[in-house]
Amino acid sequence: GAVVSQHPSWVICKSGTSVKIECRSLDFQATTMFWYRQFPKQSLMLMATSNEGSKATYEQGVEKDKFLINHASLTLSTLTVTSAHPEDSSFYICSARATNNYGYTFGSGTRLTVV
Amino acid sequence: DAKTTQPTSMDCAEGRAANLPCNHSTISGNEYVYWYRQIHSQGPQYIIHGLKNNETNEMASLIITEDRKSSTLILPHATLRDTAVYYCIVRVASNFGNEKLTFGTGTRLTIIP
Numbered sequence: 001g002a003v004v005s006q007h008p009s010w011v012i013c014k015s016g017t018s019v020k021i022e023c024r025s026l027d028f029q030a031t032t033m034f035w036y037r038q039f040p041k042q043s044l045m046l047m048a049t050s051n052e053g054s055k056a057t058y059e060q061g062v063e064k065d066k067f068l069i070n071h072a073s074l075t076l077s078t079l080t081v082t083s084a085h086p087e088d089s090s091f092y093i094c095s096a097r098a099t100n101n102y103g104y105t106f107g108s109g110t111r112l113t114v115v
Numbered sequence: 116d117a118k119t120t121q122p123t124s125m126d127c128a129e130g131r132a133a134n135l136p137c138n139h140s141t142i143s144g145n146e147y148v149y150w151y152r153q154i155h156s157q158g159p160q161y162i163i164h165g166l167k168n169n170e171t172n173e174m175a176s177l178i179i180t181e182d183r184k185s186s187t188l189i190l191p192h193a194t195l196r197d198t199a200v201y202y203c204i205v206r207v208a209s210n211f212g213n214e215k216l217t218f219g220t221g222t223r224l225t226i227i228p
Contacts, residue, residue, distance in 0.1 A: 004158075043202070043218045043219060043221060044153075044159070045218075046216075046218075091156070095158075104149070104161065104216055106159045106161075108158045111156070
């Protein structure tokens with residue numbers, strides 16, 4: 001079945017630094033990838049939708065200059081949290097949709113802690 | 116965008132069938148119903164999806180009412196590993212033509228030994 005690998009699974013960084021999270025589709029090509037954020041005891045909130053080779057589409061209220069998304073190939077999307085602050089600490093999850101397929105596969109998530 | 120309503124929490128005895136309801140009264144004719152579950156600190160796991168016919172796979176069954184305004188996810192023989200938050204999602208189309216999944220609050224299912 002479709003597998004999405006997300007790396008790292010957890011990261012701790014200092015306030016003011018940037019962190020990059022990778023999302024890879026291992027056995028299928030993903031024309032569209034989605035990035036979610038989940039705070040403790042809350043549901044997943046969609047941050048942005050990225051399409052291979054084009055700019056990401058951000059949800060209302062999500063700062064595109066702070067959360068940089070790059071989807072340079074059909075198997076890789078990256079999310080960079082720039083100038084991270086403690087309030088950016090959260091569980092970040094990516095999802096990929098295969099070409100010509102209505103299925104959505106999720107990565108295992110990245111727990112970001114900013115200290 | 117069609118929204119869903121689910122009970123906040125449910126308990127089910129181990130070995131019994133778990134029936135999780137979902138209301139989606141504003142669903143459009145071309146919108147699918149998806150079910151995912153999330154075990155603590157993991158990414159969501161796909162369970163099943165359907166448009167208007169009942170569906171069954173190795174994990175669960177999905178029963179959709181004839182008017183499509185509600186559905187029920189059935190886990191036939193619940194085990195302790197089925198303890199998770201279950202999300203019922205109606206697939207929407209964004210303003211930019213990208214189809215995305217919007218998560219509600221879900222149902223926290225606890226399987227009781």
